[in-house]
Amino acid sequence: MREFPESWQIPLKEWTNDFVEMLVVRYGDIFDVIVSALLFILVQVERFLTSLPWWVVIILIGVVAWQAFGRRLVPSLMVMLLMLLIGSFDLWDAAMITLAIMLIATVITVAIGIPVGILMARNKNVRAALKPLLDTMQTMPSFVYLIPVVMFFGLGNVAAIFATFVYAVPPVIRLTDLGIRLVDHQVVEASEAFGATPRQILWGVQLPLAMPNIMAGVNQTIMMALAMVVIASMIGARGLGQEVLYGLQRGDVGRGLEAGLAIVVLAIVMDRITQGYSKLSETNTKSA
Amino acid sequence: MSKIEVQNLYKVFGQNPQDILPQVKAGVSKDKVLSQTGHTVGLTNVSLNIEEGETFVVMGLSGSGKSTLIRCINRLIEPTDGEIRIGDTNILELGKHEVQTLRRSKMGMVFQRFALFPHRSVIENVAYGLNVQGMPREERRKRAKHWIKVVGLQGYENARPKQLSGGMQQRVGLARALCTDPEILLMDEAFSALDPLIRREMQDELLRLQKELHKTIVFITHDLDEALRLGDRVAILKDGLVVQIGTPEEILKHPADDYVEAFVQDVNRVRVLTAKSVMETAQAVRLRDNPREVLALMEKRQRQTVFVVDSNGHYQGTVNYQDAANAIKVGERNLTNVVKEHAPTTDAETVLEHLLALSADSPLPIAVLGERDLLLGIIPRSAILSALASQQDDEAVATSAVDSLSKQKDKSGSI
Numbered sequence: 001m002r003e004f005p006e007s008w009q010i011p012l013k014e015w016t017n018d019f020v021e022m023l024v025v026r027y028g029d030i031f032d033v034i035v036s037a038l039l040f041i042l043v044q045v046e047r048f049l050t051s052l053p054w055w056v057v058i059i060l061i062g063v064v065a066w067q068a069f070g071r072r073l074v075p076s077l078m079v080m081l082l083m084l085l086i087g088s089f090d091l092w093d094a095a096m097i098t099l100a101i102m103l104i105a106t107v108i109t110v111a112i113g114i115p116v117g118i119l120m121a122r123n124k125n126v127r128a129a130l131k132p133l134l135d136t137m138q139t140m141p142s143f144v145y146l147i148p149v150v151m152f153f154g155l156g157n158v159a160a161i162f163a164t165f166v167y168a169v170p171p172v173i174r175l176t177d178l179g180i181r182l183v184d185h186q187v188v189e190a191s192e193a194f195g196a197t198p199r200q201i202l203w204g205v206q207l208p209l210a211m212p213n214i215m216a217g218v219n220q221t222i223m224m225a226l227a228m229v230v231i232a233s234m235i236g237a238r239g240l241g242q243e244v245l246y247g248l249q250r251g252d253v254g255r256g257l258e259a260g261l262a263i264v265v266l267a268i269v270m271d272r273i274t275q276g277y278s279k280l281s282e283t284n285t286k287s288a
Numbered sequence: 289m290s291k292i293e294v295q296n297l298y299k300v301f302g303q304n305p306q307d308i309l310p311q312v313k314a315g316v317s318k319d320k321v322l323s324q325t326g327h328t329v330g331l332t333n334v335s336l337n338i339e340e341g342e343t344f345v346v347m348g349l350s351g352s353g354k355s356t357l358i359r360c361i362n363r364l365i366e367p368t369d370g371e372i373r374i375g376d377t378n379i380l381e382l383g384k385h386e387v388q389t390l391r392r393s394k395m396g397m398v399f400q401r402f403a404l405f406p407h408r409s410v411i412e413n414v415a416y417g418l419n420v421q422g423m424p425r426e427e428r429r430k431r432a433k434h435w436i437k438v439v440g441l442q443g444y445e446n447a448r449p450k451q452l453s454g455g456m457q458q459r460v461g462l463a464r465a466l467c468t469d470p471e472i473l474l475m476d477e478a479f480s481a482l483d484p485l486i487r488r489e490m491q492d493e494l495l496r497l498q499k500e501l502h503k504t505i506v507f508i509t510h511d512l513d514e515a516l517r518l519g520d521r522v523a524i525l526k527d528g529l530v531v532q533i534g535t536p537e538e539i540l541k542h543p544a545d546d547y548v549e550a551f552v553q554d555v556n557r558v559r560v561l562t563a564k565s566v567m568e569t570a571q572a573v574r575l576r577d578n579p580r581e582v583l584a585l586m587e588k589r590q591r592q593t594v595f596v597v598d599s600n601g602h603y604q605g606t607v608n609y610q611d612a613a614n615a616i617k618v619g620e621r622n623l624t625n626v627v628k629e630h631a632p633t634t635d636a637e638t639v640l641e642h643l644l645a646l647s648a649d650s651p652l653p654i655a656v657l658g659e660r661d662l663l664l665g666i667i668p669r670s671a672i673l674s675a676l677a678s679q680q681d682d683e684a685v686a687t688s689a690v691d692s693l694s695k696q697k698d699k700s701g702s703i
Binding site for chain 2: 184186189190191193197204205209
């Protein structure tokens, strides 16, 4: 009686392997199309970012930050100084590649996450179904899904983007859902009372008022995308993560630290900018 | 025909309202339904007619179902059973889109906590209903501007709601409801969140607007003073049941049961009762009457003063005993030369509050005048006092009224 009864064993292992193999064999073509499309976009963005002189990128980031900080000069100058640090580590190109992967992963994540969040806020059943799935996505060790992702998309940046998506989409979904449900129900009732359609209520009232929370979700997504950079480099993503990996593999502590600091800089810059926008939308939507 | 007809309306909240409905219809009490089935009864057999252009107030404490009732009228809440007719349509039979059209074209709503859109400017808040209808920006802003002016918020068009005080925010709410020019105005505790002074100001504002606009207003409140002040008719709701429907005076004078009576006790009657409701017949004499006959009449009735009208019943003044006697001495044949306009006058709708002061200033009864000075009746001081004291429980009010009367008299030095 000390052994677990053999007849109770569930062959999940075999099922999963068969399923993945079936997907790869049957739908391999579809995955190939997705890969080449994404790769094309990625290459364009990468090429664009690396073709710009470094100072143009820094000025662009400075301008965006200036907007986000409510036109305050000092914090935007700080952001620009931080970006200079990356260049002085001689990691500029690697950082631009990481930035490109991160931007595309974020755009995809937000583009899918926000509509799913909206669905979740509007439909109890969708929420009930998605909640355990989101919990799983957030707690499952990322190495577990790195393997099938590589099987579907091959080694490289595209696989990294998908791994990042799985890891980073739950917060934006959750915060969109939360944001919409937190909108004052009296205000929603008021727009109903004036004969607004569900679509008019969504675009005219719920989304604008949920914006601070949605922006917090976008911020989280960006942070998590950056946290994925090193792990993604293990499946062949280039950029700063690769530098860290080199440092690890060759025992080159200094190189690892420089690349690590560059990731931190990118994270801080992106975080402050998105938080700035989040605060801007908050002052616009707070009620009395 | 009535503007809004509500017939046998039921609302049961819970999992299976239709299954519970027979019990509710059979008269099982609200508490029993809740404890046995977990369903909350919101409305029980509510029937009422709201006339075109009247202000109909639904009064009740929290949990009485008043907010449920008003939301049934624009179907923000779906009734469980019954009928609501607006004009010829039973609105409970309308589909989703028809309900949206109905809300857009016929109804405006004002909310207790204002429920303004915090991310839109005042003018865009006011124009919201027109925005929903798809009206072009310039046109809707033009109309919104008009209504902002009507509610007295000129100059605040581009402010955000949070920059305004509570009273101003509710003016925006009112303008927003009026901007689509709806026939029906639904006001859900519209002034309950405001300070007493501001509340009174807004009540006056609504009365002023209603004089010009003649909307059909359904007004929800838990405050009987407010109900009696604003309502042409008042329905009192208790536990989802209509306890009484009537004009403010009917409710004050003939409360339907102990529940209403308990409410009425707390009401400040001097603000509700009007001259019309307390006046007595004048028993006036004519201008052409002979002073001798008038004097005889006064002696017979033991009166010091009589009211005088012309042959068409229009008020001319009063004649006292002394004047009548003098007129006889100098050989007058009628009252033309001795009649004096000493008595205070008022119109039929003046509330008791204002009559108290008039009565204090003059020993004569107050003359109640209608159109072109037609004498409708008179109000002796005793009539005011007995109106105040018409219920035993109101003795305190009456006593204090008498106190204030004698105090005012002391001041004027006429004793």
